Amino acid sequence: MNKRDRRVQRVLQITLVLNLVVMIMKLAVSWYSGSLSLFVDALHSMTDSFNNILGLAANHAAAAEPDREHPYGHQKFEALGALAIAAFLGITCLEIVRGAIDRIIHGSKPVQMSESVLWVMLAVLGINILVVLYERNVGKRTKSQILLADAADTMSDIWVTMVVIIGLVGVWMGYQWLDVVLAFPVGVLVLKSGWEILRSNLPWLVDEMAIDPKHIHRHAMSVAGVAGCHDITSRGLLGRQAFIEMRLVVTATDVDSAHKIVKKVENRLKAHYQPVRIAISIEPLGYCIDNNAYS
Template identity: 60%
Template sequence: MVADRRSTVRKVLIITLILNLAVMGLKVFVGTVTGSLSLLADALHSITDSANNILGLVASHFSSPEPDRNHPYGHQKFEALGALGIAAFLGIACFEILQGAIARLIDGGEPVRIQGSELWLLLVVLGVNIFVAFYERYVGQRIDSPILLADAKHTMSDIWVTISVLAGLIGIWSLGFQWLDVVLSFPVALLVFWSGWTVLRDNLPWLVDEVAIAPEAIHDVVMQVPGVLNCHSIASRGLLGRQVFIEMHLIVDATDVETAHEITEAVEAHLEERFSPVRISIHVEPPRYHSNEISYSTGE
């Protein structure tokens, strides 16, 4: 049985949504007052933080681990789809940041006007971002939630964005280097892009049914069960430690159904102990059957 973690996920997402909205408001306020392009770009990044929280709440609502008639394998891919939505938001943010920076380089603009009080507000923003990122990562690792871990990565990128923007504004405030504002907009865009790529990379294996466990590892566990002669055509999908589905053909040393059933149940017990949570489908074959194919070949 897969634990239903949705209530915990929703609680964390609601808390971080409130904090992200506050952070976004502060950045928009300071960015508008100072005329800083890099800070307004950072505020755009924070808008995606809030949108991601809302998306995560929607995805979590539909990501029940329990199977039903229409979704016999459960609903957990909804959560992975939510993480891909986060990657899409990050791609949009990256484009908007680059577009604004290039326009400022071509057309110029008003100089940035920054004061010490506004820099202190940005330090508060930075502190909130750090809290949100570590809070989401801690809970995400504890309950193994991809939507929380993906959002924590996004917020972590926001921390580095805010640090770079803050450093640039300090340079403008203390040294008058106005060019820092536009120049720093480009690494902000790169950080946003990298964050989106890592989220996409981490969730694609679940959606495309990439192998979850090496067939050889499953074969080694199964061959430890008395009465098993061999197993082949082994396939697995899902995410290890979250939910795995295993299929195989099992050759047993039994000529009656009852004995074959007992051996099969022992195999399932061994696999559940080793790879839980796991759902297993086994096709039983008689002793005379032979196959050297542990899993499926790559093919040409």
């Protein structure tokens, strides 16, 4: 495991401990108060803990070097982990709606409120804010999708907690119905977070184009000895691991000279898109192509 992956693992371990603390605090307060919205918030925090465990497993799998069975590496395990987080959020949203409808139909006991409940929730909010800032900062530096996805999940937890706190203040003022009503916008916030994670990771899993072919063509044509390039494709995730394939028309008439030109093109592309793996097929000078296709 390289330095980057060890750092991601350490962040996930720290946030797992913090999320477990937050979950226990919310469960204790929700049991004391009998608040539905607070219990839903605790359920959301429980998914955060599961997500951290899932992230640790996914990051460990993604850190493995390419092997015979996985010649392109294991980086997609990170994206799979992020999609599982989105699935957890979807399940949480369904539980929120189900619980709210059940209380509307069958009713429930009045929510018990006190100053200690609000102070605990404010402490929880502060912990979550620190977790988001920490994970997002490290996630951007390491370009870890699992950290960014987990930060987005915890960010949704912050909004949920803020809504719950507002509802609890309302309940304290005598508006008991707020506890059930606010469960619905909480569900919307959770669903929105899951959708954003899904949208950001699907392109990687379905091999969507990672780099505009025009940009690759421009870099390749700037190398001396290149007469043209075509059939340019790319996939992966730019900044994490990209793959480029192309056919290159060179002016060289011998293999050694052609190989040197190819190496220059590879170095030029690596300078702009590293980490990247490049596969180039060489075409003879007489090969007819339309360079205007990438203009």
